[in-house]
Amino acid sequence: MEVTKTLAKFVVESGYADIPEKVRREATRSVLNWLGCAVGGCRHETIDCALAALMPFAGPAQATVLGRGERLDIMHAALVNGTSSHVFDFDDTHLKTVIHPGGPVASALLALAEHRPMSGTDFMHAFILGVEVECRIGNAVYPSHYDVGWHITGTAGVFGAAAAAGRMLGLSAQQMTWALGIAATQAAGLREMFGTMCKPFHVGRAAQNGMTAAFLASKNFTSSERGIEAPRGFANVLATARNYDAITEELGKTWEVALNTYKPFACGIVIHPAIDGCIRLRNEHKLKAEQIESVALKVHPLVLELTGKRTPQAGLEGKFSVYHSAAVAIIHGEGGERVYSDAAVRDPKVIALRDKVTAAVDKSVHEDAVHVAIKLKDGRTLEKHVEHAIGSLARPMSDADLEAKFRGLADGILSRAGTDALIKLCRSVEKLKDAGEIARAAVPAAGSAKRAKAS
Amino acid sequence: MEVTKTLAKFVVESGYADIPEKVRREATRSVLNWLGCAVGGCRHETIDCALAALMPFAGPAQATVLGRGERLDIMHAALVNGTSSHVFDFDDTHLKTVIHPGGPVASALLALAEHRPMSGTDFMHAFILGVEVECRIGNAVYPSHYDVGWHITGTAGVFGAAAAAGRMLGLSAQQMTWALGIAATQAAGLREMFGTMCKPFHVGRAAQNGMTAAFLASKNFTSSERGIEAPRGFANVLATARNYDAITEELGKTWEVALNTYKPFACGIVIHPAIDGCIRLRNEHKLKAEQIESVALKVHPLVLELTGKRTPQAGLEGKFSVYHSAAVAIIHGEGGERVYSDAAVRDPKVIALRDKVTAAVDKSVHEDAVHVAIKLKDGRTLEKHVEHAIGSLARPMSDADLEAKFRGLADGILSRAGTDALIKLCRSVEKLKDAGEIARAAVPAAGSAKRAKAS
Numbered sequence: 001m002e003v004t005k006t007l008a009k010f011v012v013e014s015g016y017a018d019i020p021e022k023v024r025r026e027a028t029r030s031v032l033n034w035l036g037c038a039v040g041g042c043r044h045e046t047i048d049c050a051l052a053a054l055m056p057f058a059g060p061a062q063a064t065v066l067g068r069g070e071r072l073d074i075m076h077a078a079l080v081n082g083t084s085s086h087v088f089d090f091d092d093t094h095l096k097t098v099i100h101p102g103g104p105v106a107s108a109l110l111a112l113a114e115h116r117p118m119s120g121t122d123f124m125h126a127f128i129l130g131v132e133v134e135c136r137i138g139n140a141v142y143p144s145h146y147d148v149g150w151h152i153t154g155t156a157g158v159f160g161a162a163a164a165a166g167r168m169l170g171l172s173a174q175q176m177t178w179a180l181g182i183a184a185t186q187a188a189g190l191r192e193m194f195g196t197m198c199k200p201f202h203v204g205r206a207a208q209n210g211m212t213a214a215f216l217a218s219k220n221f222t223s224s225e226r227g228i229e230a231p232r233g234f235a236n237v238l239a240t241a242r243n244y245d246a247i248t249e250e251l252g253k254t255w256e257v258a259l260n261t262y263k264p265f266a267c268g269i270v271i272h273p274a275i276d277g278c279i280r281l282r283n284e285h286k287l288k289a290e291q292i293e294s295v296a297l298k299v300h301p302l303v304l305e306l307t308g309k310r311t312p313q314a315g316l317e318g319k320f321s322v323y324h325s326a327a328v329a330i331i332h333g334e335g336g337e338r339v340y341s342d343a344a345v346r347d348p349k350v351i352a353l354r355d356k357v358t359a360a361v362d363k364s365v366h367e368d369a370v371h372v373a374i375k376l377k378d379g380r381t382l383e384k385h386v387e388h389a390i391g392s393l394a395r396p397m398s399d400a401d402l403e404a405k406f407r408g409l410a411d412g413i414l415s416r417a418g419t420d421a422l423i424k425l426c427r428s429v430e431k432l433k434d435a436g437e438i439a440r441a442a443v444p445a446a447g448s449a450k451r452a453k454a455s
Numbered sequence: 456m457e458v459t460k461t462l463a464k465f466v467v468e469s470g471y472a473d474i475p476e477k478v479r480r481e482a483t484r485s486v487l488n489w490l491g492c493a494v495g496g497c498r499h500e501t502i503d504c505a506l507a508a509l510m511p512f513a514g515p516a517q518a519t520v521l522g523r524g525e526r527l528d529i530m531h532a533a534l535v536n537g538t539s540s541h542v543f544d545f546d547d548t549h550l551k552t553v554i555h556p557g558g559p560v561a562s563a564l565l566a567l568a569e570h571r572p573m574s575g576t577d578f579m580h581a582f583i584l585g586v587e588v589e590c591r592i593g594n595a596v597y598p599s600h601y602d603v604g605w606h607i608t609g610t611a612g613v614f615g616a617a618a619a620a621g622r623m624l625g626l627s628a629q630q631m632t633w634a635l636g637i638a639a640t641q642a643a644g645l646r647e648m649f650g651t652m653c654k655p656f657h658v659g660r661a662a663q664n665g666m667t668a669a670f671l672a673s674k675n676f677t678s679s680e681r682g683i684e685a686p687r688g689f690a691n692v693l694a695t696a697r698n699y700d701a702i703t704e705e706l707g708k709t710w711e712v713a714l715n716t717y718k719p720f721a722c723g724i725v726i727h728p729a730i731d732g733c734i735r736l737r738n739e740h741k742l743k744a745e746q747i748e749s750v751a752l753k754v755h756p757l758v759l760e761l762t763g764k765r766t767p768q769a770g771l772e773g774k775f776s777v778y779h780s781a782a783v784a785i786i787h788g789e790g791g792e793r794v795y796s797d798a799a800v801r802d803p804k805v806i807a808l809r810d811k812v813t814a815a816v817d818k819s820v821h822e823d824a825v826h827v828a829i830k831l832k833d834g835r836t837l838e839k840h841v842e843h844a845i846g847s848l849a850r851p852m853s854d855a856d857l858e859a860k861f862r863g864l865a866d867g868i869l870s871r872a873g874t875d876a877l878i879k880l881c882r883s884v885e886k887l888k889d890a891g892e893i894a895r896a897a898v899p900a901a902g903s904a905k906r907a908k909a910s
Contacts, residue, residue, distance in 0.1 A: 046676070053674040054667070057528040059512045073512040149687035151640075185606075185653050186660065188643040190679075192687035198640050198678045201671075205641065212509070216656075219508040221501070223653040224645075232604035232647035 003229035003244045004184075007133060008176035010251045011163045016125040023255040024430070027128045032402055032426040033092050033262045034085055034102030035066065039422075039442055040337060040409030041087035042067030046197040050080060050204075063111035067413045069443035074111040075208050078161070082107035082204030086153070088337050089199075089319075090266045090409070094131075094259060095393060097138035097152055100203065101260060104157025105130035105164045107207035112165055113436040120432030122168065128257050130164025133180075135256035137228065137235075139246035145239035146191075154189025154202030155238060161210025162217075169218045181223030182213035184234040262402060264391040265335025267319040270302045273370035273389035274322055274359075278329035281374055281384050289331050289353045291376050297326065298362040298371035308359075318345040327353040330374075336408040368392045414444055458684035458699045459639075462588060463631035465706045466618045471580045478710040479885070482583045484857055487881040488547050488717045489540055489557030490521065491857075494877075494897055495792060495864030496542035497522030501652040505535060505659075518566035522868045524898035529566040530663050533616070537562035537659030541608070543792050544654075544774075545721045545864070549586075549714060550848060552593035552607055555658065556715060559612025560585035560619045562662035567620055568891040575887030577623065583712050585619025588635075590711035592683065592690075594701035600694035601646070609644025609657030610693060616665020617672075624673045636678030637668035639689040717857060719846040720790025722774040725757045728825035728844035729777055729814075733784035736829055736839045744786050744808045746831050752781065753817040753826035763814075773800040782808040785829075791863040823847045869899055 041047065042065065051070070059073030066081050085091050085103040092102045109126055112118075118126075138145075138156040146152050162183035166176050186209040189202035217223075228234050228247070235242040265275050274297050281287060297303075299322065309321035318324040318340045327350050328339035344350060365371065368389045374382045388394040390401065397405070403423055410419045422441050429435065496502065497520065506525070514528030521536050540546050540558045547557045564581055567573075573581075593600075593611040601607050617638035621631050641664040644657035672678075683689050683702070690697040720730050729752050736742060752758075754777065764776035773779040773795045782805050783794035799805060820826065827839045843849040845856065852860070858878055865874040877896050884890065 049674045049676040050671065053670040053676060057514045057517075057530045057670075059514045059528070062512075073514070075512045149692035154640075181648070181651070182653060182656075185609075185645045185648050185657065186643050188641050190640045190682070190687055190689065190692055192679045192682065192685045192692075193636070193640050196636070196677045196679055198637060198676075201637075201676075202640065215508040215512075216505065219504045221504040221508060221653075221656075222651045224647045224651055227645070227647065230647045232645055234645065237604035237645055237647075 001229065001244060003247050004180050004227050005173070005177050005225060006248045007136070008180055009173045011129050011133060011167055012171065012173045012176050014125070014129055014252060016121055018252055019125070019128060019255065023128065023258045024124060026260055027124055027257045028426065028429055029262070029399070029402055030092055030102050030131070030257060030260050031106055031127060031429060032406060032423070034106045035426060035438065035442060036406035036409040037088060037091045038081050038085035038107070039067035039413055040090070041084040042413065044084065044087045046087050046200055047080060047084050049197065050083060063114040064439040064443060066439065066442045074115045075211060077111040078108045078207040078211055079204040081111065082207035083200045086200035086203040088266050090263055090337065092260050092262050094135050094138065094256060095261055096259065097135060097142040097156070098146065099135055099138045099156055100153045101131045101135055101160065101257065103153065103203040104134065104206035104210060105160040107204065108161035108211040109164045109168065110435070110439050112168055112211065114439050116168065117434045117436055118168055120429040120435045123435035124430055126164040126167040128255065129167055130160040131257040132255060133163035134160025136247045140243050141235055141239035144241040148238070148240060149191050150238055151189035151191050151193065151199065151202050154206045155187040157203060157206030158183045158187050158210040158213070161207045162213040165211040165214035166217060169214055171214065171217055175217040175220065177225050178221065178223045179213045179217035181225065181227030182216055182221065183210050184227030185223065186213065187234055187238060259393065261393055262391055262397050262405070264397055264401060264405060266337040266340055267325055267335060268307050270300065270367065271307050271322045271325045272391055273368055273386045274299060274303070274372065275325050275329040275335040276389045277370050277372035277384045277386040278326050279333055281372060281382050282330050282333055285382055287330060287374070289349060291378070292330070292353065292356060293375040293377050295326055295330070295357040296373045297322065297357065297359040298365055299359050300365045300367045300369070301361045301363060302367065304359060304361055312345050315340045315342045315345050322359050323354045323357040324350065326357045334408065336405070338408070418445055456684065456699060458702050459635050459682050460632050460680060461703045462591070463635055464628045466584050466588060466622055467626065467628045467631050469580070469584055469707060471576060473707055474583060474710065478583065478713045479579060481715055482579055482586070482712045483882065483884055484717070484854070485547055485557050485586070485712060485715045486561055486582060486884060487857055487861060487878070489561045490881060490893065490897060491861035491864040492543060492546045493536050493540035493562070494522035494868055495545070496539040497868065499539065499542045501542050501655055502535060502539050504652065505538060518569040519894040519898060521894065521897045529570045530666060532566040533563045533662040533666055534659040536566065537662035538655045541655035541658040543721050545718055545792065547715050547717050549590050549593065549711060550716055551714065552590060552597040552611070553601065554590055554593045554611055555608045556586040556590055556615065556712065558608065558658040559589065559661035559665060560615040562659065563616035563666040564619045564623065565890070565894050567623055567666065569894050571623065572889045572891060573623055575884040575890045578890035579885055581619040581622040583710065584622050585615040586712040587710060588618035589615025591702045595699055596690055596694035596697050599696040603693070603695060604646050605693055606644035606646050606648065606654065606657050609661045610642040612658060612661030613638045613642050613665040613668070616662045617668040620666040620669035621672060624669055626669065626672055630672040630675065632680050633676065633678045634668045634672035636680065636682030637671055637676065638665050639682030640678065641668065642689055642693060714848070716848055717846060717852050717860070719852055719856060719860060721792040721795055722780055722790060723762050725755065725822065726762050726777050726780045727846055728823055728841045729754060729758070729827065730780050730784040730790040731844045732825045732827035732839045732841040733781050734788055736827060736837050737785050737788055740837055742785060742829070744804060746833070747785070747808065747811060748830040748832050750781055750785070750812040751828045752777065752812065752814040753820055754814050755820045755822045755824070756816045756818060757822065759814060759816055767800050770795045770797045770800050777814050778809045778812040779805065781812045789863065791860070793863070873900055
């Protein structure tokens with residue numbers, strides 16, 4: 001059975017007209033979400049460290065560091081932007097595999113678009129194909145591959161970046177087969193690194209290494225032609241079980257990007273129903289913290305197992321506290337990155353409300369559900385049952401939700417006008433003559449970043 | 456048990472005076488052998504492809520492409536030189552693990568030496584420590600890690616490069632722990648790629664990625680502090696059995712570089728006894744091909760299993776032919792890269808003698824032994840029993856052998872005078888004020904390469 005060759009041939013021969021409108025639309029939403037995350041994460045310490053370490057070795061100024069404006073060679077730009085896009089753990093999720101599909105693929109592709117101009121249509125086509133490749137390979141080895149200890153966004157992502165970049169370089173089927181093989185032999189990233197700067201680094205490295213694979217293959221740098229399925233290939237060496245049909249069947253008929261989801265809140269996904277419920281009650285009743293006597297949550301068991309921190313001391317710990325999350329949802333009406341800052345966690349008003357939140361495990365509550373009961377000082381009790389949290393496949397974020405998330409992430413980095421323009425560019429990406437415009441628009445106008453921050 | 460931290464602490468605290476003279480001497484021989492291989496491989500198609508693909512993204516001219524003279528940023532130089540050093544499969548071997556220790560470590564370190572000047576003593580110290588780290592990690596996971604399908608020079612090599620470069624950057628123990636973790640999460644390279652350009656690429660990538668890990672750690676880029684031993688760390692995820700004592704015991708008391716070996720011949724190690732025996736009979740009796748009626752070899756079973764090609768058509772196939780190897784050993788008195796060219800394999804004189812060679816399996820013959828019987832047209836039969844082939848641990852190559860190998864590799868690339876000077880620099884590396892001199896001397900003088908080739 002020829003798995004790698006079959007996949008390579010599909011990527012090389014795919015026609016954009018064969019991709020349904022609904023799939024393209026979801027892909028555009030994926031790119032917007034990825035871009036917001038990359039811009040939002042660009043000032044994180046992880047990015048500062050990476051740039052300080054690697055800038056002395058960077059090549060010509062070919063591509064933009066999103067949100068910042070430094071220009072690096074495309075390989076370094078892909079590394080930095082990919083890292084930035086995952087640093088908040090706020091990017092997209094292919095729920096079947098827990099792959100974050102956008103980072104590896106879009107980070108490679110947008111950097112490449114600045115170096116080798118491509119139309120918005122070609123950009124989106126390559127993006128969809130890259131996501132298809134990484135998620136299909138993920139489907140074939142999940143869950144055993146993840147259970148062994150591999151960070152699947154790193155290991156599957158490198159294939160996606162190779163496929164997308166290879167498509168844009170016009171690789172032949174033979175070269176694409178090599179590109180996937182060169183990707184296979186660079187697949188890396190351990191789950192042990194979760195909680196450290198290496199986790200987002202995996203995403204950047206997948207983008208960079210996958211693009212490297214494509215460029216090498218374009219010069220006829222050879223690899224095995226069975227990089228995925230050979231006895232000593234990727235699927236056998238890095239997983240204990242595998243299903244190649246998930247890679248080769250219904251190619252061109254089903255599209256994995258259509259299954260992509262986006263986090264509305266910048267924290268562990270198990271807390272999302274609680275935040276959703278609190279925000280809805282807040283907005284429906286124009287609640288103020290001062291009115292509240294207590295907040296009682298009935299939650300799925302995983303919520304307390306993973307996010308039961310009663311008294312978080314730092315922003316990062318706040319992401320593992322359902323109590324903090326419920327409090328900021330009521331006070332600020334959101335669950336974005338800024339409500340997980342150190343300052344937000346230490347805000348006396350937040351702490352006061354947090355201490356009034358209780359959470360009880362209820363085994364009848366599903367993973368994307370919650371029951372919220374807010375008792376007010378005036379004696380009333382407001383209740384909300386959330387069946388499917390916002391951002392789940394059953395209740396996807398609307399375009400407006402995605403825009404609001406994007407604005408929250410870009411706030412303080414881009415000006416309002418710059419953010420407006422960038423959202424507009426992303427929405428109409430298929431009409432762009434030069435997709436690289438998006439990257440060049442994703443930087444602060446001179447002096448505007450500080451103004452935006454101060455506003 | 457703190458494996459990663461213990462190893463990091465050792466690397467950071469090691470003193471050069473604690474390393475025995477014999478160990479340092481073997482390390483110098485390892486560097487000489489590595490350099491010869493890197494220079495010799497520099498015109499290989501693999502290097503041409505890699506440079507064509509990646510030069511457009513290279514950074515400042517910080518370090519030399521050995522044997523060629525292009526100057527790249529140190530990361531790309533490490534990649535290219537590491538790849539070049541393994542392209543002939545002629546580099547060193549740590550027999551306990553089949554790691555080729557020199558490539559990942561020296562390729563990183565010499566590039567770094569051109570960017571951040573270091574003394575020859577510091578260079579050799581870091582080299583020895585890098586080899587120690589990669590081979591100890593190899594010892595801990597071999598053979599299960601290799602059996603699973605990992606190319607151990609790639610996967611263990613990245614740790615060696617990180618340790619060596621990290622030592623030169625003066626990392627703290629904390630930073631060195633991170634560097635080893637960042638290395639762990641980049642460990643990659645599949646045995647499936649053997650026989651393709653990706654095999655040597657693994658070595659170059661290990662050098663580059665390991666050095667990247669060191670630079671990132673130097674800016675406090677964090678990773679797990681248990682990258683090697685954690686339940687989801689390197690040794691658990693990439694191997695089915697492991698022995699951490701092999702990493703942490705007798706640190707500073709035993710030295711893996713002392714166990715390094717060097718291939719005298721540019722082909723599969725199982726043919727080495729036959730070549731050795733044929734060369735010795737040739738030289739002892741001043742044999743000419745025309746005198747010979749037949750050549751009968753008694754060999755270990757693996758010889759015919761791995762290298763039984765009767766009629767090789769191309770140079771690379773010649774490396775898997777004990778018949779071709781015996782013929783060129785008698786005709787040319789050597790087993791260097793040039794007797795495995797396409798032309799050498801097609802030479803009618805070689806073919807005529809090759810057809811007179813027979814090989815019979817004899818289970819009593821040890822893996823590094825052979826029995827050779829050459830029947831002459833004048834009726835005499837000359838016999839030679841080789842108990843341990845040259846290059847084995849029991850019969851190491853002499854310094855003169857290593858020099859001759861180096862000269863064979865550099866021939867046609869460097870001038871004779873340039874080769875002499877380079878060997879001298881390597882021999883006295885510990886006295887150099889600036890180890891980077893070695894790299895700058897490992898390039899053809901303008902115009903001399905062609906003259907050398909023509910001569």
